[in-house]
Amino acid sequence: LRTVECLVEARHAHSLSQEALAHKIGCAASLIHKWEQYKRLPSGFMFLCWLEALDCEIQIRPRG
DSSP: OHHHHHHHHHHHHTTOOHHHHHHHHTSOHHHHHHHHTTSSOOOHHHHHHHHHHTTOOOOOOOOO
16 A cells, blocks of 8 residues: 555655646546545556656565
8 A cells, every 4th residue: 555655745746736647647637536545446557657657666575
């Protein structure tokens, strides 16, 4: 769940509204809202679009 919080923080750091982010990704602003409120999960492709639009990346590391 922390990933979503980081993406919301990144959106704010880029001074993007949900509407502006949705335009960059090519989806509805209501979908961004649902992702950020944990009401929906993005598909793998849309998650990658979300990351790309905010210039973010995922770090893979072993548990422990």
